[in-house]
Amino acid sequence: MRNPITAAALALLLTAPVFAGTAADDIHVMDPWAREVPPNMKTSAGFLTMMNKGSVDHKLVAAESPATGMVELHTHINDNGVMRMRPVKDMPVPAGGKTELKPGGLHLMLMKLKQPLKAGEKMPITLIFEDGSKKEIQAEVRRFDMMMKHDMKHDMHMKHDMQMKH
Numbered sequence: 001m002r003n004p005i006t007a008a009a010l011a012l013l014l015t016a017p018v019f020a021g022t023a024a025d026d027i028h029v030m031d032p033w034a035r036e037v038p039p040n041m042k043t044s045a046g047f048l049t050m051m052n053k054g055s056v057d058h059k060l061v062a063a064e065s066p067a068t069g070m071v072e073l074h075t076h077i078n079d080n081g082v083m084r085m086r087p088v089k090d091m092p093v094p095a096g097g098k099t100e101l102k103p104g105g106l107h108l109m110l111m112k113l114k115q116p117l118k119a120g121e122k123m124p125i126t127l128i129f130e131d132g133s134k135k136e137i138q139a140e141v142r143r144f145d146m147m148m149k150h151d152m153k154h155d156m157h158m159k160h161d162m163q164m165k166h
């Protein structure tokens with residue numbers, strides 16, 4: 001039995017651009033890494049760049065990892081010259097744009113580490129977006145000492161900034 005209305009509706013459905021990717025499809029992750037920490041430290045931070053290749057805005061709303069007991073979304077704020085961390089509800093990634101997580105800014109706070117993070121190892125992290133879609137990434141554990149010194153010198157002696165720029 002043929003119902004012309006249903007057929008027309010179906011035709012419309014098939015021709016309309018019905019393909020709308022999930023946030024996990026639209027978001028491309030570049031250069032995910034986590035900071036190496038001494039064995040006695042139970043907290044570290046993860047960084048990455050999210051690029052939104054889709055046509056709608058997305059948001060990172062949570063993250064988890066089998067290597068940690070908890071992951072929080074954090075940012076840094078400059079409170080009268082003192083850098084403080086503060087949890088954020090989400091991290092927006094505008095359509096066609098990118099959001100960078102980097103030292104001194106947005107980061108994934110890796111808490112209650114179940115094992116030490118050693119440079120060169122990979123750490124799986126699952127990113128969870130506003131539509132519930134998930135993306136698993138492998139963050140490379142890296143040593144961060146150099147850059148921390150850099151940051152401190154940057155504050156104290158401007159000259160060093162020139163020499164250490166790369």
Ligand SMILES: [Cu+2]
Nearest residue numbers: 074085107109
């Ligand atoms: Cu933090």
